[in-house]
Amino acid sequence: MRKSKRCLRIGTRGSDLALAQTEQVLQILRERWPHYTYEIVKIKTTGDKVRNLALPRIGGKGLFTKELEVALLEEKIDLAVHSLKDLPTELPEELCVGAVLPREHPGDVLISLTGAGLEDLPEGARIGTSSLRRQAQLKAARPDLNFVPLRGNVPTRLRKLEKGECEAVVLAWAGLRRLRLDLTGRMTLLPYQVCLPAVAQGAIGVEMRKEDRELRKMVEVLDDPTTRLEVTAERAFLRWLGGGCHVPIAALARVAGAEILLEGLVADPEGKRIVRGQESGSTAYPEEVGIRLAERLLREGAEELLRG
Numbered sequence: 296m297r298k299s300k301r302c303l304r305i306g307t308r309g310s311d312l313a314l315a316q317t318e319q320v321l322q323i324l325r326e327r328w329p330h331y332t333y334e335i336v337k338i339k340t341t342g343d344k345v346r347n348l349a350l351p352r353i354g355g356k357g358l359f360t361k362e363l364e365v366a367l368l369e370e371k372i373d374l375a376v377h378s379l380k381d382l383p384t385e386l387p388e389e390l391c392v393g394a395v396l397p398r399e400h401p402g403d404v405l406i407s408l409t410g411a412g413l414e415d416l417p418e419g420a421r422i423g424t425s426s427l428r429r430q431a432q433l434k435a436a437r438p439d440l441n442f443v444p445l446r447g448n449v450p451t452r453l454r455k456l457e458k459g460e461c462e463a464v465v466l467a468w469a470g471l472r473r474l475r476l477d478l479t480g481r482m483t484l485l486p487y488q489v490c491l492p493a494v495a496q497g498a499i500g501v502e503m504r505k506e507d508r509e510l511r512k513m514v515e516v517l518d519d520p521t522t523r524l525e526v527t528a529e530r531a532f533l534r535w536l537g538g539g540c541h542v543p544i545a546a547l548a549r550v551a552g553a554e555i556l557l558e559g560l561v562a563d564p565e566g567k568r569i570v571r572g573q574e575s576g577s578t579a580y581p582e583e584v585g586i587r588l589a590e591r592l593l594r595e596g597a598e599e600l601l602r603g
């Protein structure tokens with residue numbers, strides 16, 4: 296046993312959502328490992344700095360995670376807490392996802408001032424979202440809708456709705472939930488058939504240095520094996536497609552007994568073509584299920600969509 300307690304430095308973005316997620320991690324670690332000290336280190340990422348630009352234009356992977364990875368590699372922090380959907384599928388060789396927390400409901404919600412659902416929105420309504428995945432799927436369901444780019448943190452986006460910049464916005468349920476925002480009467484959940492979530496949406500991942508054995512053992516208390524299996528299948532699907540933010544891609548895995556069921560899609564940004572399918576397989580090989588679904592969708596037309 297070491298004599299002096301080690302101080303664990305937890306890196307996070309400074310947004311309300313990121314801090315709420317980090318607080319959740321911290322609470323569990325503190326309770327289980329009270330003899331350590333903890334420090335939260337806020338780090339600005341490129342995505343935080345270029346607020347006004349449309350994400351698909353900036354492109355580039357790891358917009359919200361890269362600076363945290365650099366801090367891990369430079370040993371300025373010991374853990375990095377991410378929304379797993381923002382974390383690229385390829386990690387630096389020295390890093391790993393040490394834990395995946397139990398997932399929130401992974402779905403997207405539609406929020407409007409009147410509480411109108413997707414069918415009730417007026418003809419030609421403006422939807423605030425910069426996500427090509429959301430745009431493509433909503434256009435497929437309602438070709439008359441218009442889209443306005445909407446970026447910034449969750450509260451900022453809701454303010455833009457209040458100011459009348461659009462009739463509705465689409466956000467992840469998980470983010471609203473973690474921010475404890477009560478949008479009763481304004482919010483409807485979009486069914487997966489209408490809007491399949493982003494890979495790993497609703498899951499929190501804790502990234503760390505592989506060689507930090509002591510810490511790897513400690514973060515096991517955060518890990519939810521079912522969520523981990525699901526996001527492993529989804530991330531393998533995304534990695535095999537080689538997709539970034541430029542082509543709409545969505546996927547959702549569910550564990551049922553010893554089986555993983557994975558549903559996924561690739562679309563063109565206008566939502567005119569959606570290549571969608573399902574695969575299932577053993578929980579012993581989650582990545583294999585993801586790769587199999589990717590291969591199948593590539594054969595069925597996703598290859599063309601990805602080449603654009």
Ligand SMILES: NCc1[nH]cc(CCC(=O)O)c1CC(=O)O
Pocket residue numbers: 378379380381449465466467468469470495496497498499
């Ligand atoms: N891209 C931003 C982002 N990253 C994670 C979440 C929500 C929380 C989550 O999906 O885990 C959000 C906001 C949103 O999409 O509404």
